[in-house]
Amino acid sequence: MQFSTLIALTVATSMAVLFATAAPTGPKCGTGCPTVYQPICAKAVDGLNKVFVNACELKNFNCKHPKANFAVVAESDCKDFVAIDKRAAASASPKCDTICPTVYQPVCARAIDGLNKAFGNACELKNYNCKHPNANFVTIADSECKDIPTPTPVCNKVCPLNYEPVCAKIQSGESKTFGNACELNVYKCENPTDKIELLASAECAAASPACAIACPAIYKPVCAKHSNGDLQTFGNKCELSVFNCKNPAIAFSLVTEGDCDAN
CATH class of the missing domain: 3.30.60.30 (Wheat Germ Agglutinin (Isolectin 2); domain 1)
Structure with missing residues (x-):
């Protein structure tokens, strides 16, 4: 009887060891963390910020919630960091493609720079302002702009x-x-x-x-006189003009058309 009991206990113990060895072991996420306060600001994959008491607490949290996957933003609390909820940001984006009626009910609007512009109807104006927020057109008349002067x-x-x-x-x-x-x-x-x-x-x-630099390559000589009485021939009137422009202190005055030697 005692021998049978001993065999049974041995078999039970062996089975327990076998099952314990075969069973998969998950990560141990209950690591004891120190109570010291060394705050960590971390951001999740969805853009939300969360403060943890210390780096150990963050590690434990990520271990227990692997889908959150918080990443360190700063070794401080999160008060100076703006959380960005990517899902909320996507839903908050303005929709500027409102389908407008085809009815023509013109409105005249004025931009911040004083420019007037006519739109087919108020809906088209709204869409335009949505797509071009810096223009900021404001309705000034329920009509076309042709009779409204620009200020x-x-x-x-x-x-x-x-x-x-x-x-x-x-x-x-x-x-x-x-x-x-x-x-x-x-x-x-x-x-x-x-x-x-x-x-x-x-x-x-x-x-x-x-002073002009390029003169026509046409030889139509002119004779000019310096203030001291000296004569000089220039290829054409343009060359005389350029010379006087570049040398205002010794300007020549036109005497006659033609070479000075011929006079």
């Missing part, structure tokens, strides 16, 4: 007092010195239809003239 631009007239002169050619063709680039921009704003060209970042008197 005169409001020009900034407050410029710094520093004197950094610039020279520009204005509509009349004359050169004009402005105290600085800001003053030139104000002038352009107040004269929007004028053709204004910047010549130099200096006073007009000190600005070097823009």
